Amino acid sequence: MVTAHSRTAARLMISPAVVLLLGWMIIPLSMTIYFSFLRYNLLSPGMEEWAGLTNYRYFLTDPAFFAALTNTLLLVGGVLLITVVGGTALAVLLDQPMWGQGIVRILVIAPFFVMPTVSALVWKNMFMNPVNGLFAHAFKAVGLQPFDFLSHAPLMSIILIVSWQWLPFATLILLTAMQSLDQEQQEAAEMDGAGVLSRFIYLTIPHLTRAITVVILIQTIFLLSVFAEILVTTNGGPGTASTNLTYLVYAQSLLQFDVGGGSAGGIVAVILANIVAIFLMRMIGKNLDT
Protein backbone atom coordinates (compact mmCIF):
# COMPACT_ATOMS: atom_id res chain seq x y z
CA MET A 1 0.00 0.00 0.00
CA VAL A 2 2.34 2.69 -1.22
CA THR A 3 0.81 6.08 -1.84
CA ALA A 4 2.18 8.94 -3.92
CA HIS A 5 2.47 10.88 -0.69
CA SER A 6 4.67 8.29 0.99
CA ARG A 7 6.75 7.96 -2.16
CA THR A 8 7.63 11.64 -2.06
CA ALA A 9 8.41 11.34 1.63
CA ALA A 10 10.63 8.36 0.88
CA ARG A 11 12.58 10.32 -1.74
CA LEU A 12 13.13 13.13 0.73
CA MET A 13 14.29 10.72 3.40
CA ILE A 14 16.81 9.04 1.18
CA SER A 15 18.25 12.15 -0.44
CA PRO A 16 20.66 13.34 2.29
CA ALA A 17 22.50 10.01 2.27
CA VAL A 18 22.60 9.89 -1.53
CA VAL A 19 23.76 13.49 -1.93
CA LEU A 20 26.51 13.11 0.68
CA LEU A 21 27.85 9.88 -0.77
CA LEU A 22 27.65 11.24 -4.28
CA GLY A 23 29.66 14.27 -3.20
CA TRP A 24 32.16 12.12 -1.32
CA MET A 25 32.68 10.03 -4.42
CA ILE A 26 32.62 12.56 -7.21
CA ILE A 27 34.36 15.65 -5.82
CA PRO A 28 37.61 14.13 -4.49
CA LEU A 29 37.79 11.47 -7.17
CA SER A 30 37.49 13.96 -10.01
CA MET A 31 40.11 16.13 -8.29
CA THR A 32 42.44 13.14 -8.13
CA ILE A 33 41.87 12.44 -11.81
CA TYR A 34 42.55 16.10 -12.63
CA PHE A 35 45.73 16.22 -10.49
CA SER A 36 46.98 13.04 -12.11
CA PHE A 37 47.35 14.95 -15.38
CA LEU A 38 49.27 17.84 -13.81
CA ARG A 39 52.87 18.44 -12.93
CA TYR A 40 52.08 19.47 -9.37
CA ASN A 41 54.42 19.44 -6.38
CA LEU A 42 53.44 20.85 -3.00
CA LEU A 43 56.97 22.20 -2.54
CA SER A 44 56.64 24.47 -5.57
CA PRO A 45 53.11 25.88 -5.34
CA GLY A 46 51.78 27.89 -8.25
CA MET A 47 53.93 25.97 -10.73
CA GLU A 48 51.23 23.52 -11.75
CA GLU A 49 51.13 22.79 -15.46
CA TRP A 50 49.45 20.29 -17.73
CA ALA A 51 51.50 17.13 -18.05
CA GLY A 52 49.26 14.82 -20.03
CA LEU A 53 50.01 11.20 -19.32
CA THR A 54 53.54 11.85 -18.03
CA ASN A 55 52.63 11.00 -14.43
CA TYR A 56 51.13 7.69 -15.46
CA ARG A 57 54.15 6.91 -17.60
CA TYR A 58 56.51 7.65 -14.72
CA PHE A 59 54.43 5.82 -12.17
CA LEU A 60 53.88 2.71 -14.26
CA THR A 61 57.51 2.44 -15.37
CA ASP A 62 58.94 3.16 -11.91
CA PRO A 63 60.55 -0.06 -10.61
CA ALA A 64 58.95 0.79 -7.26
CA PHE A 65 55.54 0.35 -8.89
CA PHE A 66 56.30 -3.21 -9.92
CA ALA A 67 57.72 -3.97 -6.51
CA ALA A 68 54.64 -2.47 -4.89
CA LEU A 69 52.27 -4.31 -7.21
CA THR A 70 54.01 -7.62 -6.52
CA ASN A 71 54.01 -6.92 -2.79
CA THR A 72 50.33 -6.01 -2.86
CA LEU A 73 49.47 -9.26 -4.62
CA LEU A 74 51.67 -11.31 -2.28
CA LEU A 75 50.22 -9.58 0.76
CA VAL A 76 46.61 -10.04 -0.34
CA GLY A 77 47.21 -13.59 -1.60
CA GLY A 78 49.23 -14.67 1.43
CA VAL A 79 46.76 -13.35 3.96
CA LEU A 80 43.84 -14.84 2.03
CA LEU A 81 45.51 -18.24 1.89
CA ILE A 82 46.27 -18.28 5.62
CA THR A 83 42.92 -16.91 6.75
CA VAL A 84 40.70 -18.98 4.46
CA VAL A 85 42.46 -22.28 5.12
CA GLY A 86 42.92 -21.51 8.82
CA GLY A 87 39.43 -20.07 9.14
CA THR A 88 37.81 -23.13 7.55
CA ALA A 89 39.75 -25.46 9.82
CA LEU A 90 38.86 -23.41 12.89
CA ALA A 91 35.20 -23.14 11.91
CA VAL A 92 34.97 -26.93 11.51
CA LEU A 93 36.72 -27.41 14.84
CA LEU A 94 34.60 -24.87 16.73
CA ASP A 95 31.46 -26.48 15.35
CA GLN A 96 32.27 -29.74 17.15
CA PRO A 97 30.82 -30.56 20.55
CA MET A 98 33.10 -29.34 23.33
CA TRP A 99 33.16 -27.71 26.73
CA GLY A 100 33.47 -23.95 26.88
CA GLN A 101 32.74 -23.38 23.20
CA GLY A 102 31.57 -19.83 23.85
CA ILE A 103 34.79 -18.90 25.63
CA VAL A 104 37.00 -20.37 22.91
CA ARG A 105 35.03 -18.41 20.34
CA ILE A 106 35.59 -15.20 22.28
CA LEU A 107 39.33 -15.90 22.48
CA VAL A 108 39.55 -16.56 18.74
CA ILE A 109 37.58 -13.46 17.76
CA ALA A 110 39.45 -11.00 19.98
CA PRO A 111 42.29 -10.04 17.57
CA PHE A 112 39.78 -8.53 15.16
CA PHE A 113 39.01 -5.79 17.67
CA VAL A 114 42.61 -4.79 18.25
CA MET A 115 43.43 -1.56 16.42
CA PRO A 116 45.97 -2.05 13.61
CA THR A 117 48.63 0.18 15.15
CA VAL A 118 48.54 -1.75 18.43
CA SER A 119 48.72 -5.18 16.86
CA ALA A 120 51.54 -4.14 14.54
CA LEU A 121 53.61 -2.62 17.36
CA VAL A 122 53.00 -5.49 19.76
CA TRP A 123 54.08 -8.04 17.15
CA LYS A 124 57.02 -5.92 16.01
CA ASN A 125 58.47 -5.24 19.44
CA MET A 126 57.34 -7.93 21.80
CA PHE A 127 57.40 -10.91 19.45
CA MET A 128 59.58 -10.24 16.41
CA ASN A 129 62.30 -8.08 17.93
CA PRO A 130 65.60 -9.96 17.36
CA VAL A 131 66.95 -9.14 20.83
CA ASN A 132 64.07 -8.94 23.27
CA GLY A 133 61.17 -10.48 21.37
CA LEU A 134 59.51 -13.67 22.55
CA PHE A 135 60.45 -15.43 19.31
CA ALA A 136 64.09 -14.54 19.90
CA HIS A 137 63.86 -15.99 23.43
CA ALA A 138 62.26 -19.12 22.06
CA PHE A 139 64.91 -19.51 19.34
CA LYS A 140 67.70 -19.09 21.88
CA ALA A 141 66.06 -21.57 24.22
CA VAL A 142 66.32 -24.31 21.60
CA GLY A 143 69.82 -23.27 20.59
CA LEU A 144 69.02 -21.43 17.36
CA GLN A 145 70.19 -18.03 16.16
CA PRO A 146 67.46 -15.37 16.69
CA PHE A 147 65.93 -14.28 13.42
CA ASP A 148 65.40 -10.62 12.58
CA PHE A 149 61.94 -10.98 11.08
CA LEU A 150 61.26 -7.41 10.00
CA SER A 151 64.66 -6.82 8.36
CA HIS A 152 65.11 -10.18 6.66
CA ALA A 153 61.53 -11.15 5.86
CA PRO A 154 59.59 -7.89 6.13
CA LEU A 155 56.72 -8.78 3.83
CA MET A 156 56.34 -12.24 5.35
CA SER A 157 56.21 -10.69 8.82
CA ILE A 158 53.55 -8.20 7.79
CA ILE A 159 51.55 -11.02 6.18
CA LEU A 160 51.72 -12.81 9.53
CA ILE A 161 50.54 -9.77 11.48
CA VAL A 162 47.69 -8.99 9.11
CA SER A 163 46.64 -12.66 9.02
CA TRP A 164 46.39 -12.66 12.80
CA GLN A 165 44.02 -9.71 12.55
CA TRP A 166 41.83 -11.23 9.84
CA LEU A 167 41.75 -14.90 10.85
CA PRO A 168 38.96 -14.15 13.37
CA PHE A 169 36.84 -12.54 10.66
CA ALA A 170 37.12 -15.55 8.35
CA THR A 171 36.50 -17.94 11.23
CA LEU A 172 33.44 -16.09 12.47
CA ILE A 173 31.81 -15.90 9.04
CA LEU A 174 32.59 -19.51 8.15
CA LEU A 175 31.38 -20.65 11.57
CA THR A 176 28.10 -18.84 11.01
CA ALA A 177 27.80 -20.63 7.67
CA MET A 178 28.72 -23.99 9.26
CA GLN A 179 25.89 -23.69 11.71
CA SER A 180 23.35 -23.71 8.91
CA LEU A 181 24.73 -27.01 7.64
CA ASP A 182 22.07 -29.71 7.38
CA GLN A 183 22.74 -32.14 10.25
CA GLU A 184 20.43 -34.85 8.93
CA GLN A 185 22.22 -34.88 5.61
CA GLN A 186 25.49 -35.38 7.46
CA GLU A 187 24.05 -38.24 9.48
CA ALA A 188 22.54 -39.87 6.42
CA ALA A 189 25.91 -39.72 4.68
CA GLU A 190 27.57 -41.17 7.74
CA MET A 191 25.13 -44.07 7.82
CA ASP A 192 25.79 -44.72 4.16
CA GLY A 193 29.38 -45.21 5.16
CA ALA A 194 30.91 -41.89 4.12
CA GLY A 195 34.07 -41.21 6.08
CA VAL A 196 35.01 -37.97 7.80
CA LEU A 197 37.14 -36.81 4.87
CA SER A 198 34.62 -37.51 2.14
CA ARG A 199 31.85 -35.88 4.16
CA PHE A 200 34.08 -32.82 4.50
CA ILE A 201 34.90 -32.71 0.78
CA TYR A 202 31.45 -33.48 -0.62
CA LEU A 203 29.16 -31.88 1.96
CA THR A 204 30.94 -29.27 4.06
CA ILE A 205 33.09 -27.60 1.40
CA PRO A 206 30.27 -27.14 -1.16
CA HIS A 207 28.10 -25.73 1.62
CA LEU A 208 30.82 -23.24 2.58
CA THR A 209 31.69 -22.14 -0.97
CA ARG A 210 29.44 -19.13 -0.88
CA ALA A 211 30.68 -17.94 2.53
CA ILE A 212 34.29 -18.49 1.45
CA THR A 213 33.71 -16.38 -1.64
CA VAL A 214 32.26 -13.60 0.48
CA VAL A 215 35.21 -13.77 2.86
CA ILE A 216 37.69 -13.62 -0.02
CA LEU A 217 36.02 -10.67 -1.71
CA ILE A 218 35.47 -8.57 1.42
CA GLN A 219 38.95 -9.23 2.76
CA THR A 220 40.47 -8.35 -0.60
CA ILE A 221 38.81 -4.93 -0.49
CA PHE A 222 40.31 -4.24 2.93
CA LEU A 223 43.66 -5.93 2.27
CA LEU A 224 44.34 -3.86 -0.84
CA SER A 225 44.41 -0.86 1.51
CA VAL A 226 46.64 -2.19 4.31
CA PHE A 227 48.51 0.85 5.55
CA ALA A 228 48.97 1.33 9.31
CA GLU A 229 50.68 -2.05 9.77
CA ILE A 230 53.34 -1.10 7.23
CA LEU A 231 53.75 2.44 8.50
CA VAL A 232 54.55 1.46 12.08
CA THR A 233 56.62 -1.64 11.40
CA THR A 234 58.86 -1.17 8.36
CA ASN A 235 57.92 2.12 6.70
CA GLY A 236 57.77 0.11 3.51
CA GLY A 237 61.39 -0.97 3.73
CA PRO A 238 64.05 -2.08 3.60
CA GLY A 239 64.07 -0.36 0.21
CA THR A 240 60.69 -1.22 -1.22
CA ALA A 241 60.64 -4.75 0.19
CA SER A 242 57.39 -4.21 2.07
CA THR A 243 55.86 -1.29 0.15
CA ASN A 244 52.38 -1.98 -1.15
CA LEU A 245 50.43 0.17 -3.57
CA THR A 246 48.65 2.10 -0.82
CA TYR A 247 51.90 2.85 0.95
CA LEU A 248 53.64 3.83 -2.30
CA VAL A 249 50.94 6.37 -3.12
CA TYR A 250 51.09 7.72 0.43
CA ALA A 251 54.88 8.05 0.25
CA GLN A 252 54.79 9.72 -3.14
CA SER A 253 52.14 12.26 -2.23
CA LEU A 254 52.60 13.06 1.45
CA LEU A 255 56.32 12.33 1.90
CA GLN A 256 57.64 13.50 -1.48
CA PHE A 257 54.82 16.01 -2.01
CA ASP A 258 54.43 14.85 -5.61
CA VAL A 259 50.70 15.41 -5.98
CA GLY A 260 50.64 14.59 -9.68
CA GLY A 261 52.49 11.28 -9.39
CA GLY A 262 50.64 10.29 -6.25
CA SER A 263 47.31 10.99 -7.92
CA ALA A 264 48.20 8.83 -10.90
CA GLY A 265 49.08 6.05 -8.44
CA GLY A 266 45.81 6.58 -6.62
CA ILE A 267 43.86 6.17 -9.84
CA VAL A 268 45.74 2.95 -10.62
CA ALA A 269 44.77 1.68 -7.14
CA VAL A 270 41.14 2.64 -7.75
CA ILE A 271 41.09 0.70 -11.02
CA LEU A 272 42.57 -2.40 -9.37
CA ALA A 273 40.08 -2.26 -6.49
CA ASN A 274 37.23 -1.87 -8.95
CA ILE A 275 38.07 -5.12 -10.66
CA VAL A 276 37.53 -6.92 -7.35
CA ALA A 277 34.53 -4.80 -6.45
CA ILE A 278 32.63 -5.78 -9.60
CA PHE A 279 32.66 -9.44 -8.57
CA LEU A 280 31.65 -8.68 -5.02
CA MET A 281 28.78 -6.44 -6.08
CA ARG A 282 27.43 -9.14 -8.37
CA MET A 283 27.34 -11.63 -5.51
CA ILE A 284 25.67 -9.27 -3.09
CA GLY A 285 23.24 -8.09 -5.75
CA LYS A 286 22.15 -11.65 -6.46
CA ASN A 287 21.51 -12.16 -2.78
CA LEU A 288 19.23 -9.11 -2.64
CA ASP A 289 16.68 -10.74 -4.92
CA THR A 290 16.16 -13.79 -2.76
Place this chain on the structure above:
Amino acid sequence: MARAISTRRKATFTLVAWAIGIAIFFPILWTFLTSFKTEAEAIASPPSFLGFAWTTENYSVVMERSNYSRHFWNSVVISVGSTVIGLLIAIPAAWSMAFVPGRRTKDVLLWMLSTKMLPPVGVLIPIYLIFRDTGLLDTRTGLVIVLTLINLPIIVWMLYTYFKEIPGEILEAARMDGASLYNEIIYVLTPMAVPGIASTLLLNVILAWNEAFWTLNLTAAKAAPLTAFIASYSSPEGLFYAKLSAASTMAIAPIIVLGWFSQKQLVRGLTFGAVK
Protein backbone atom coordinates in the same frame (compact mmCIF):
# COMPACT_ATOMS: atom_id res chain seq x y z
CA MET B 1 18.40 -39.89 15.65
CA ALA B 2 20.84 -37.95 17.75
CA ARG B 3 24.37 -39.14 17.44
CA ALA B 4 25.90 -40.41 20.64
CA ILE B 5 29.03 -38.42 21.28
CA SER B 6 31.64 -40.13 23.32
CA THR B 7 33.05 -38.15 26.19
CA ARG B 8 36.49 -38.96 24.98
CA ARG B 9 35.90 -37.39 21.59
CA LYS B 10 34.42 -34.33 23.22
CA ALA B 11 37.42 -34.03 25.53
CA THR B 12 39.82 -34.21 22.59
CA PHE B 13 38.01 -31.45 20.72
CA THR B 14 37.89 -29.36 23.87
CA LEU B 15 41.61 -29.72 24.41
CA VAL B 16 42.60 -28.88 20.82
CA ALA B 17 40.18 -25.96 20.54
CA TRP B 18 41.28 -24.43 23.84
CA ALA B 19 44.94 -24.76 22.89
CA ILE B 20 44.37 -22.99 19.58
CA GLY B 21 42.10 -20.38 21.15
CA ILE B 22 44.69 -19.51 23.77
CA ALA B 23 47.46 -19.40 21.15
CA ILE B 24 45.48 -16.92 19.04
CA PHE B 25 44.61 -14.83 22.07
CA PHE B 26 48.14 -15.00 23.45
CA PRO B 27 49.53 -11.72 22.01
CA ILE B 28 46.70 -9.84 23.73
CA LEU B 29 47.24 -11.71 26.98
CA TRP B 30 50.98 -11.09 26.77
CA THR B 31 50.44 -7.36 26.22
CA PHE B 32 48.15 -7.29 29.23
CA LEU B 33 50.67 -9.13 31.43
CA THR B 34 53.62 -7.04 30.24
CA SER B 35 51.77 -3.85 31.11
CA PHE B 36 52.12 -4.80 34.79
CA LYS B 37 55.85 -5.50 34.65
CA THR B 38 58.77 -3.17 35.20
CA GLU B 39 60.74 -2.30 32.06
CA ALA B 40 63.57 -4.59 33.21
CA GLU B 41 61.23 -7.54 33.70
CA ALA B 42 59.53 -6.86 30.38
CA ILE B 43 62.74 -7.65 28.48
CA ALA B 44 64.12 -10.21 30.93
CA SER B 45 65.47 -13.46 29.49
CA PRO B 46 63.93 -15.92 30.01
CA PRO B 47 60.67 -13.99 30.21
CA SER B 48 58.57 -14.50 33.31
CA PHE B 49 54.96 -15.38 32.77
CA LEU B 50 53.19 -14.68 36.03
CA GLY B 51 55.92 -14.76 38.64
CA PHE B 52 56.91 -11.12 38.56
CA ALA B 53 56.29 -8.22 40.91
CA TRP B 54 53.05 -6.76 39.60
CA THR B 55 53.04 -2.98 39.34
CA THR B 56 50.61 -0.43 37.96
CA GLU B 57 53.37 2.14 37.60
CA ASN B 58 53.33 2.00 33.77
CA TYR B 59 49.74 3.10 33.68
CA SER B 60 50.37 6.17 35.78
CA VAL B 61 53.51 7.01 33.78
CA VAL B 62 51.65 6.78 30.47
CA MET B 63 48.83 8.91 31.84
CA GLU B 64 51.21 11.55 33.16
CA ARG B 65 53.81 11.84 30.43
CA SER B 66 51.63 11.77 27.41
CA ASN B 67 48.34 13.46 26.94
CA TYR B 68 46.65 10.10 27.17
CA SER B 69 43.27 11.31 28.32
CA ARG B 70 43.14 13.80 25.44
CA HIS B 71 43.77 11.06 22.87
CA PHE B 72 41.28 8.77 24.53
CA TRP B 73 38.70 11.53 24.49
CA ASN B 74 39.48 12.20 20.81
CA SER B 75 38.81 8.54 20.03
CA VAL B 76 35.51 8.67 21.89
CA VAL B 77 34.36 11.89 20.20
CA ILE B 78 35.41 10.76 16.74
CA SER B 79 33.98 7.24 16.87
CA VAL B 80 30.74 8.07 18.69
CA GLY B 81 30.28 11.37 16.87
CA SER B 82 30.70 9.92 13.40
CA THR B 83 28.43 6.98 14.24
CA VAL B 84 25.62 9.11 15.66
CA ILE B 85 25.69 11.55 12.73
CA GLY B 86 25.86 8.59 10.35
CA LEU B 87 22.80 7.06 12.02
CA LEU B 88 20.85 10.31 11.78
CA ILE B 89 21.47 10.39 8.03
CA ALA B 90 21.08 6.66 7.48
CA ILE B 91 17.94 5.89 9.47
CA PRO B 92 15.54 7.79 7.19
CA ALA B 93 17.30 6.43 4.10
CA ALA B 94 17.26 2.79 5.20
CA TRP B 95 13.73 3.23 6.41
CA SER B 96 12.36 4.44 3.14
CA MET B 97 14.23 1.79 1.17
CA ALA B 98 12.92 -0.98 3.40
CA PHE B 99 9.30 0.16 3.59
CA VAL B 100 8.70 2.12 0.39
CA PRO B 101 10.92 0.25 -2.05
CA GLY B 102 10.92 1.67 -5.55
CA ARG B 103 12.16 0.33 -8.85
CA ARG B 104 15.65 1.60 -8.27
CA THR B 105 16.05 0.82 -4.57
CA LYS B 106 18.31 -2.12 -5.26
CA ASP B 107 20.56 -0.06 -7.54
CA VAL B 108 20.82 2.70 -4.95
CA LEU B 109 21.78 0.20 -2.26
CA LEU B 110 24.44 -1.41 -4.42
CA TRP B 111 25.75 1.96 -5.51
CA MET B 112 26.10 3.06 -1.89
CA LEU B 113 28.06 -0.07 -1.20
CA SER B 114 30.32 0.56 -4.16
CA THR B 115 31.44 3.86 -2.62
CA LYS B 116 32.84 1.79 0.26
CA MET B 117 35.08 -0.02 -2.20
CA LEU B 118 36.84 3.12 -3.28
CA PRO B 119 40.40 2.71 -1.93
CA PRO B 120 41.25 5.57 0.42
CA VAL B 121 44.46 6.43 -1.44
CA GLY B 122 42.32 7.30 -4.44
CA VAL B 123 40.99 10.34 -2.61
CA LEU B 124 43.78 10.97 -0.08
CA ILE B 125 45.36 13.96 -1.83
CA PRO B 126 42.18 15.96 -2.52
CA ILE B 127 40.87 15.39 1.00
CA TYR B 128 44.25 16.37 2.43
CA LEU B 129 44.38 19.56 0.34
CA ILE B 130 40.75 20.48 1.04
CA PHE B 131 41.32 19.96 4.75
CA ARG B 132 44.52 22.00 4.65
CA ASP B 133 42.79 24.90 2.91
CA THR B 134 39.73 24.86 5.14
CA GLY B 135 41.65 24.42 8.39
CA LEU B 136 40.18 20.98 9.06
CA LEU B 137 43.53 19.21 9.26
CA ASP B 138 44.16 17.86 12.74
CA THR B 139 40.68 18.67 13.99
CA ARG B 140 38.11 16.31 15.43
CA THR B 141 35.46 17.88 13.20
CA GLY B 142 37.42 16.90 10.10
CA LEU B 143 37.77 13.30 11.20
CA VAL B 144 34.13 13.05 12.20
CA ILE B 145 33.19 14.19 8.69
CA VAL B 146 35.46 11.68 6.94
CA LEU B 147 34.55 8.73 9.18
CA THR B 148 30.85 9.50 8.87
CA LEU B 149 31.15 9.34 5.10
CA ILE B 150 33.27 6.20 4.90
CA ASN B 151 31.02 4.29 7.30
CA LEU B 152 27.70 5.59 5.99
CA PRO B 153 27.27 2.76 3.44
CA ILE B 154 27.76 0.12 6.13
CA ILE B 155 25.32 1.87 8.46
CA VAL B 156 22.68 2.14 5.73
CA TRP B 157 23.13 -1.50 4.79
CA MET B 158 22.98 -2.86 8.32
CA LEU B 159 19.89 -0.83 9.13
CA TYR B 160 18.30 -1.90 5.87
CA THR B 161 18.75 -5.60 6.67
CA TYR B 162 17.25 -5.04 10.12
CA PHE B 163 14.31 -2.95 8.92
CA LYS B 164 13.57 -5.51 6.22
CA GLU B 165 12.73 -7.98 8.96
CA ILE B 166 9.99 -5.82 10.46
CA PRO B 167 6.72 -7.26 9.11
CA GLY B 168 4.91 -4.88 6.79
CA GLU B 169 1.46 -5.98 8.01
CA ILE B 170 1.98 -4.13 11.25
CA LEU B 171 2.38 -0.92 9.29
CA GLU B 172 -0.76 -1.57 7.29
CA ALA B 173 -2.70 -2.26 10.47
CA ALA B 174 -1.48 1.03 11.92
CA ARG B 175 -2.50 2.86 8.76
CA MET B 176 -5.94 1.25 8.81
CA ASP B 177 -6.34 2.57 12.32
CA GLY B 178 -5.65 6.01 10.92
CA ALA B 179 -2.10 6.56 12.11
CA SER B 180 -0.30 9.40 10.33
CA LEU B 181 3.15 8.86 8.85
CA TYR B 182 4.63 10.66 11.84
CA ASN B 183 2.74 8.57 14.37
CA GLU B 184 3.55 5.44 12.45
CA ILE B 185 7.26 6.19 12.67
CA ILE B 186 7.35 7.27 16.30
CA TYR B 187 4.97 4.77 17.89
CA VAL B 188 5.00 1.72 15.67
CA LEU B 189 8.31 1.40 13.90
CA THR B 190 10.76 2.95 16.34
CA PRO B 191 10.21 0.50 19.20
CA MET B 192 10.67 -2.41 16.80
CA ALA B 193 13.75 -0.90 15.22
CA VAL B 194 15.66 -0.04 18.39
CA PRO B 195 17.58 -3.35 18.69
CA GLY B 196 18.76 -3.09 15.09
CA ILE B 197 19.80 0.51 15.55
CA ALA B 198 21.67 -0.36 18.74
CA SER B 199 23.60 -3.16 17.03
CA THR B 200 24.49 -0.89 14.14
CA LEU B 201 25.71 1.74 16.56
CA LEU B 202 27.88 -0.75 18.39
CA LEU B 203 29.56 -2.18 15.29
CA ASN B 204 30.22 1.25 13.84
CA VAL B 205 31.76 2.64 16.99
CA ILE B 206 34.14 -0.33 16.85
CA LEU B 207 35.00 0.23 13.19
CA ALA B 208 35.52 3.96 13.69
CA TRP B 209 37.59 3.44 16.85
CA ASN B 210 40.03 1.20 14.97
CA GLU B 211 40.15 3.14 11.70
CA ALA B 212 43.80 3.73 10.97
CA PHE B 213 44.21 5.26 7.53
CA TRP B 214 42.49 8.61 7.82
CA THR B 215 43.21 9.04 11.51
CA LEU B 216 46.94 8.61 10.83
CA ASN B 217 47.04 10.84 7.76
CA LEU B 218 44.81 13.70 8.84
CA THR B 219 45.91 14.29 12.43
CA ALA B 220 49.00 15.49 14.26
CA ALA B 221 49.25 16.14 17.99
CA LYS B 222 45.96 17.91 18.63
CA ALA B 223 43.17 15.74 17.32
CA ALA B 224 45.04 12.42 17.22
CA PRO B 225 42.91 9.54 18.47
CA LEU B 226 44.42 6.45 20.11
CA THR B 227 45.33 4.80 16.79
CA ALA B 228 47.65 7.70 15.96
CA PHE B 229 48.86 8.07 19.55
CA ILE B 230 49.95 4.42 19.67
CA ALA B 231 51.64 4.82 16.27
CA SER B 232 53.85 7.49 17.87
CA TYR B 233 55.28 4.68 20.03
CA SER B 234 56.83 3.06 16.97
CA SER B 235 60.12 4.67 17.86
CA PRO B 236 61.90 5.10 20.12
CA GLU B 237 59.42 4.69 22.97
CA GLY B 238 58.33 1.37 21.50
CA LEU B 239 61.43 -0.09 23.05
CA PHE B 240 59.85 0.53 26.43
CA TYR B 241 57.73 -2.59 26.28
CA ALA B 242 55.93 -2.16 29.57
CA LYS B 243 54.75 1.33 28.74
CA LEU B 244 53.81 0.38 25.20
CA SER B 245 51.80 -2.49 26.70
CA ALA B 246 50.05 -0.27 29.21
CA ALA B 247 49.09 2.27 26.55
CA SER B 248 47.96 -0.53 24.22
CA THR B 249 45.91 -2.28 26.87
CA MET B 250 44.03 0.90 27.66
CA ALA B 251 43.43 1.54 23.97
CA ILE B 252 42.05 -1.90 23.11
CA ALA B 253 40.33 -3.08 26.29
CA PRO B 254 37.09 -1.10 25.95
CA ILE B 255 36.66 -2.07 22.32
CA ILE B 256 37.38 -5.78 22.84
CA VAL B 257 34.64 -5.84 25.46
CA LEU B 258 32.22 -4.06 23.13
CA GLY B 259 33.29 -6.37 20.31
CA TRP B 260 32.46 -9.51 22.22
CA PHE B 261 28.92 -8.25 22.60
CA SER B 262 28.59 -7.60 18.89
CA GLN B 263 29.79 -10.90 17.37
CA LYS B 264 26.51 -11.61 15.62
CA GLN B 265 26.14 -8.09 14.23
CA LEU B 266 29.70 -8.26 12.99
CA VAL B 267 28.88 -11.05 10.55
CA ARG B 268 25.80 -9.29 9.34
CA GLY B 269 27.34 -5.84 9.10
CA LEU B 270 30.54 -6.83 7.37
CA THR B 271 29.07 -9.21 4.83
CA PHE B 272 26.25 -6.82 3.92
CA GLY B 273 23.68 -9.50 4.55
CA ALA B 274 25.37 -12.02 2.25
CA VAL B 275 25.99 -14.40 5.16
CA LYS B 276 23.53 -14.66 8.02
